[in-house]
Amino acid sequence: MSVTDYDAELDASGLFCPEPVMMLHTGINAVEPGQVLRVVATDPSTTRDIPRFCQFLGHELISHAEQGEQFVYLIRRGE
Template sequence: MTDTLEYDATGLLCPLPVLRANRKLRELDVGGLLTVRATDPAAEADFPAFCRQTGHELVSATREGEVLVFVIRKR
């Protein structure tokens, strides 16, 4: 069974969504999934860049209305 966490970063502005998501990822074992919801438009570019730089896998990046939803697998 894969560990999963969710983090609601709606209303936060750059760089807080990524910084707080990074903190949440530390709570997961390797292979765990973190779902992050954010409303900051910069998050659309920030999360893919964060994953490239840290080696975590960006499983999906979708939009639910005004909310961006990112699913990240910890590596």
């Protein structure tokens, strides 16, 4: 999957824990099961929180990359 293959984007830049994950709850529900949400964040705690969010709620973390001071995630919504 290329970094441009996603259905919606959530920009949580400038927000700190727990706000990015709280927004992710809403953002993941805005896409259909099987669709991909791209999340951009600047809080380093998302490197721990977002993978756990996906694991506990049954979503697939497709990729995670650091781009400068941003953390970029591609998440496929589970059923």
